Amino acid sequence: MNQSLSQAERTANTINKLNEAVIEKLVTLGYSGCTTQKIAAEAGLSTGAIFRHFETLQELIIDTADKLSTWMVDDYHNKIAPLKNKGVFELDTSMEALYDVMQSPMHYAWLELLIASRTNESLREAMQPIVRKNRDYALQRSREYLPDFFVNQPDFEHLLESLLMQIRGDMMHQFALSEQEIKEKGEFHMRYISMMTCSSKSVQPS
Amino acid sequence: MNQSLSQAERTANTINKLNEAVIEKLVTLGYSGCTTQKIAAEAGLSTGAIFRHFETLQELIIDTADKLSTWMVDDYHNKIAPLKNKGVFELDTSMEALYDVMQSPMHYAWLELLIASRTNESLREAMQPIVRKNRDYALQRSREYLPDFFVNQPDFEHLLESLLMQIRGDMMHQFALSEQEIKEKGEFHMRYISMMTCSSKSVQPS
DNA sequence: TACAATAAATAGTAACTAGTTACTATCAAA
DNA sequence: TTTGATAGTAACTAGTTACTATTTATTGTA
Numbered sequence: 001m002n003q004s005l006s007q008a009e010r011t012a013n014t015i016n017k018l019n020e021a022v023i024e025k026l027v028t029l030g031y032s033g034c035t036t037q038k039i040a041a042e043a044g045l046s047t048g049a050i051f052r053h054f055e056t057l058q059e060l061i062i063d064t065a066d067k068l069s070t071w072m073v074d075d076y077h078n079k080i081a082p083l084k085n086k087g088v089f090e091l092d093t094s095m096e097a098l099y100d101v102m103q104s105p106m107h108y109a110w111l112e113l114l115i116a117s118r119t120n121e122s123l124r125e126a127m128q129p130i131v132r133k134n135r136d137y138a139l140q141r142s143r144e145y146l147p148d149f150f151v152n153q154p155d156f157e158h159l160l161e162s163l164l165m166q167i168r169g170d171m172m173h174q175f176a177l178s179e180q181e182i183k184e185k186g187e188f189h190m191r192y193i194s195m196m197t198c199s200s201k202s203v204q205p206s
Numbered sequence: 207m208n209q210s211l212s213q214a215e216r217t218a219n220t221i222n223k224l225n226e227a228v229i230e231k232l233v234t235l236g237y238s239g240c241t242t243q244k245i246a247a248e249a250g251l252s253t254g255a256i257f258r259h260f261e262t263l264q265e266l267i268i269d270t271a272d273k274l275s276t277w278m279v280d281d282y283h284n285k286i287a288p289l290k291n292k293g294v295f296e297l298d299t300s301m302e303a304l305y306d307v308m309q310s311p312m313h314y315a316w317l318e319l320l321i322a323s324r325t326n327e328s329l330r331e332a333m334q335p336i337v338r339k340n341r342d343y344a345l346q347r348s349r350e351y352l353p354d355f356f357v358n359q360p361d362f363e364h365l366l367e368s369l370l371m372q373i374r375g376d377m378m379h380q381f382a383l384s385e386q387e388i389k390e391k392g393e394f395h396m397r398y399i400s401m402m403t404c405s406s407k408s409v410q411p412s
Numbered sequence: 413t414a415c416a417a418t419a420a421a422t423a424g425t426a427a428c429t430a431g432t433t434a435c436t437a438t439c440a441a442a
Numbered sequence: 443t444t445t446g447a448t449a450g451t452a453a454c455t456a457g458t459t460a461c462t463a464t465t466t467a468t469t470g471t472a
Contacts, residue, residue, distance in 0.1 A: 007438085037430095175324040
């Protein structure tokens, strides 16, 4: 295996395997489960291989976070683009797709990174520009897909962010609830968000 | 020190110190920083003392979570009760107090427990009844303080929960942002929540 | 005061952690 | 085909983890 690959190809291949292993471990074990041994085992490599390409474990994790910040947005748009073309596209549809995508593995990985940032100063510092990049990219691309009346609201950016945060807060609370409770809560929340969004007007300074 | 204390008093004293140490470590280091050594050092005790009163570390953490589930609610009501008596009490005031309280150390500790529950099965199982208890107690006590028109809405329970989750999602996103960004976002979000809450009506099934 | 019972401290354990080392395998250009 | 660079491995380090067995300190009771 790995025969007749150029050095550059081998490197790209290995780093990709490591990125995917980091995401898998973030999803299944959380940030503290992202150890060199577990990542290497998941990627089918030795722990030494990690340090051939990254100075520290955190560097690999941050490299993965950086890639996640765009992958997540693209993932959403890959799922919502077909809906738009089929003519069934409305704000409800977008929000439901958003709710759905935010429960994907990549978003759980992202959530673990955000939470770990609170108590890990060096991680937080490295995450700051990545979080901003993610936010800007999400806003930019969402203008391509969301209905005009929504996008053109004066508080559109704040509003969209609030919605994202609301969904995320909802997700988090569900970790300790039963399947049935999660389903009921999710359904209510989805209706609530749709209603609020559709009927929302600019939020004035108090 | 600890002179002329009964055994029961000594035990209660020690367990209280351990509970407070767990919260402190959850806040400053996160769930993975809640190690026997760090907790014992914070409490001014030895690691052996932990195992004198609890079979496992997780048992101590769960005992702390159980106490947190009521302390958090009481903390909110201790802060909001004086406002009500001063006659300046409205929904805006309650929501602002809520937003404030949810950034307290106890809530950060609670957040860490929720997140850790996602990837830690035994913790999640132990947290489930505690989370339900917290929710029920919060709903029960909130009826004492929130304005009648809000409490009497048919979807009051779902609505309040959605608000709590929204605030929590907002908090989480702020971990990787600057002070200034956090302030701006918080102010917008507060206005948004107040507006939505005041103008909300029952959410109908779709 | 003698003696039992409980509380807490001390000093371990095996299994884990991030990172390093010496080494081999592969690739690429001369 | 020789030479040098890069990629990857297995075994190691020093330190940390939850937990335990043993010892010492304190309290309760006769």
